[in-house]
Amino acid sequence: MTYSPYAFFGAALLGLSQLAYAAQPATIRVDYMHSGNAAAEQYALERVLVEPLPWPGNMNQAIDNSNLGNNKVEVTDLTTGKLLYSRGFSTVFGEWRSTDEASKISRGFQESVRFPKPEHPVKVSLFKRDANNAFVPSWSVDVDTDAQDVIRKQGPAPAKPIPIHVSGASVDKVDLLILGDGYTAAQMSKFKADATRLSKHLFEVSPFKEHAKDFNVWAMAVPTQESGVSRPSTGIHHASALGTRYDIFGSERYVLTTDNRALRDIAQYAPYEFIEILVNNETYGGGGIFGQFSTAAAKSDWSNYLFVHEFGHHFAGLADEYYTSPVAYQPSATKIEPWEPNATALLDPANLKWKDKVATDTPIPTTWPKQAYDEHAKTYQKIRAELRAKNRPESEMSTLFKEDLAFSKKLFSEAKFEHVTGAFEGANYESNGYFRPAMQCIMFDRSDKFCDVCSAGVEKVIQMYSTPGNNSK
Incomplete structure (x- = not known):
């Protein structure tokens, strides 16, 4: 039997603004390769897809004025130049580029940008921060979403999404997708319990607590043959559909996946704007990339903290405020004002x-x-x-x-x-x-609380993705 995500979400929403969701444009994804080293970088188009589900976001809030992220995407009408969509984000490549390895070799990383399907051909433009932290053009490509080579049909979902916390139609809510990695078929009930427990904790922490009705939370996991994800520094190597692992950039506690295509091909079967990956491991670890995804070790004694802290990076672009733990990044040669809302060089x-x-x-x-x-x-x-x-x-x-x-x-x-x-x-x-x-x-x-500045940063993003006053639950 073929699984239909449309039927599932219609049932899950229990009649909450289903027509509004159905009237949404399709979701377009542009997959590309981002490669280079500390001195140079290149881009190359891989493919353009129409994802299985409609665009989950509010079309009245398509333009991003937050000034967050190391990068930004803008989608403009190819003929008129009208700005149709924009979002700030950061990348795994951008983090890797600040490591010592990037001064020695070149690497390539898969990346994607998603946006609501336009009526006409568009120009998709990427921007990056320059030495003064201003956005400057880095790459652009013309995209006709009705072209023959656009992928319009895909196979059935590899896993069934689970509604964890549904407040209303996606167009009015922040959609968080919790993905599981390192959970076997026999551990699917454990994954659901972990996703429920950690999302419940998220909504016990201010300001998420006050905005619980502005969120939908979904969960989905593709089973693995072995329990847990890879931890190469200890000789543990496990296969998984997401490819999440420890020891990213040589940091034993840093957990990410560098397989962006696998991540997006799985996530596309649930409505989402943000993703947190739960790894079925006890070892303390996690990671967060603004506008991409975050990770947390679900079996750690510190899983509650990890889930919220790493989501703070991914969701609101919050900087790490600690400085005594070893990291893979090289210290900056000059001090410029960070774009992150909770860090400053105090130049003025x-x-x-x-x-x-x-x-x-x-x-x-x-x-x-x-x-x-x-x-x-x-x-x-x-x-x-x-x-x-x-x-x-x-x-x-x-x-x-x-x-x-x-x-x-x-x-x-x-x-x-x-x-x-x-x-x-x-x-x-x-x-x-x-x-x-x-x-x-x-x-x-x-600790267990956001400071006032970080809280304000979180609320700013919530307002960008949710519709105030439209709380159906």
């Missing part, structure tokens, strides 16, 4: 990007017990590296994380500006020269 203290949230009597930069924190971090990171080198049980790593968080909470509780929004030095993987808005936040350590 009088015009701090979040100054509307800073009290007039708060010093900028804002003092905090950085020296004591840094001294503790040296010992903590040494122990952490030893545990991984010896491949010690994950319970020992979890205990270390709990002790580290307890130290931070006690240290910060005695600080004058603990609950103040300011500019605290140490962010964006660097100890000096970059500043974060608060002493403590989900994006800084394993």
Whole structure:
């Protein structure tokens, strides 16, 4: 029996604005290759597809004015030049390009952009940030979505989507798709339970808590033969449809998939604007690429934190605020103002990007017990590296994380500006020269709250994808 995604979603929505969803244009996907190294990059068109489901987004909110992302796509009418659609995003290639390996070899990465089907041929243009963080053209291609070589028909879905949290028609909601990797056929009930548990936790954290009715959550997993995903640093290699694995860019805790085509070919059978991949592993790990996807280890003791923290990267373009953990990225030669809403180079203290949230009597930069924190971090990171080198049980790593968080909470509780929004030095993987808005936040350590600035960044994106006041649930 052939599975029909249209019939499934019609039933799942229980009559909620079905006609509005059915009237949506088709979803177009342009797959292309992005290759190069630290010094140069190239693009090449692979294919254009019509995805199985209609466009999930609100056509009245097709233009992105957020200024988020390392890249941006614009779709313009080929004849009139009218802007039809735009979105900011970042890429795995962009992250890899900042690693040491990119100065030695070239690599190619699959990428995609999706947009509602236009009535006429269009120009699809990609932009990237220049040395001043301004968007400049990087590549364009003319696309006729009615051309003969456009793929219009595809096979049945490889897995059945599961409704986890349905608030209304996709056109009015943020659609989050939770994909599973490393779950066997016998573990499908576990995957559903993990997806339900972690999405429930997401809506217990502000500001997602206050906007739960603005979201739909779907879940889908293609079964694997073995439980868990690959972790090459320990000699574990498992096959899966998504190809998610640990040790990305040589970082033992970094979890991504570099098989974009596989990811999109599976995800296209559910309505989505955002994706989080749950890996059926205990080892602490995750990752998040703005506008692409995020990942989290579902069996980790810290899965709740990982799910929310990594989704913060993917969903709202939030920067990592920590700086003591080893990463694969090379430090920037010059300090420029980051595009991320929660990090600043403080080049102009009088015009701090979040100054509307800073009290007039708060010093900028804002003092905090950085020296004591840094001294503790040296010992903590040494122990952490030893545990991984010896491949010690994950319970020992979890205990270390709990002790580290307890130290931070006690240290910060005695600080004058603990609950103040300011500019605290140490962010964006660097100890000096970059500043974060608060002493403590989900994006800084394993605490359980977003700071005011990160919360505002999350709400900004929610508003871009949902229709205010249209809460059907």
